[in-house]
Amino acid sequence: MSALTLKNITLKFGGLTAVNDLSFDIPAGSITSIIGPNGAGKTSVFNMITGFYRPSSGQILLQDENLVGKKPSQITCMGMARTFQNLRLFPNLSVLDNVKAGMHGRTKQTVWGALWQTRAQKQEERLIEETAMACLNFVGIEEYSERIAKNLPYGAQRYLEIARALATQPRVLLLDEPAAGLNYEEKENLIALIRRIRETYQLTVVIIEHDMGLIKKISERVIVLDYGQKIAEGTPVDVLNHPRVVEAYLGKEEEAV
Numbered sequence: 001m002s003a004l005t006l007k008n009i010t011l012k013f014g015g016l017t018a019v020n021d022l023s024f025d026i027p028a029g030s031i032t033s034i035i036g037p038n039g040a041g042k043t044s045v046f047n048m049i050t051g052f053y054r055p056s057s058g059q060i061l062l063q064d065e066n067l068v069g070k071k072p073s074q075i076t077c078m079g080m081a082r083t084f085q086n087l088r089l090f091p092n093l094s095v096l097d098n099v100k101a102g103m104h105g106r107t108k109q110t111v112w113g114a115l116w117q118t119r120a121q122k123q124e125e126r127l128i129e130e131t132a133m134a135c136l137n138f139v140g141i142e143e144y145s146e147r148i149a150k151n152l153p154y155g156a157q158r159y160l161e162i163a164r165a166l167a168t169q170p171r172v173l174l175l176d177e178p179a180a181g182l183n184y185e186e187k188e189n190l191i192a193l194i195r196r197i198r199e200t201y202q203l204t205v206v207i208i209e210h211d212m213g214l215i216k217k218i219s220e221r222v223i224v225l226d227y228g229q230k231i232a233e234g235t236p237v238d239v240l241n242h243p244r245v246v247e248a249y250l251g252k253e254e255e256a257v
């Protein structure tokens, strides 16, 4: 079964076609990587899936629901979560509050409930706090819960983004360059964490990444973009040896000489 499907997606910025007639299926429960040279259109694809950009044409289906035209907050509520290439934390909030802020769209709070601190309100607040702590615990940074986010080590900030995404209880988790800036040991831990997330929460993971070592280790499928088009798709071994992929990364042989 497919968790996420793109059908003939095109995205234009004026005269620039950033994504060109792109179609793919992401199998439910899989770990899939999207790779490609700088400017290939990878982040634009995530931005369309999450409602930050509206495609010029085509369909994006979360199982069988079309996401095109929906707001980012609606798409989050439908079960899509993401992290960002450049961290987007609230730097001056505590680690715990960062995760709670991510859950905002999932709560049933009303203005009156918040004003009067009704029993239902207090119960919901407790549940939010417990869920947020459980997510911090899951990624291994619960000891930092009271710290101000900007003061965390960089690797822990990346984990905080993942905890915040998990707290929205997604069906599909999109990770945009999660290994950027991490050292070898942190990358190995990240690989283990992503596998554990998939097993525990039974969700589908899609990763944009440049680190080929990580891609080979973690991906079951790889989709390769170049100039906004899909040039290859398959297992890591098949795809990374594909002549068009080698050419996209290294340039044509005659150009390289």
Ligand SMILES: Nc1ncnc2c1ncn2[C@@H]1O[C@H](COP(=O)(O)OP(=O)(O)OP(=O)(O)O)[C@@H](O)[C@H]1O
Pocket: 013, 016, 018, 036, 037, 038, 039, 040, 041, 042, 043, 044, 045
């Ligand atoms: N908001 C925007 N306005 C205009 N052009 C944009 C916008 N967003 C992306 N682009 C352009 O679309 C193309 C694809 O960009 P995108 O960021 O999706 O590539 P990418 O594969 O994620 O690159 P990288 O690996 O460097 O992050 C690029 O030419 C980029 O300049």
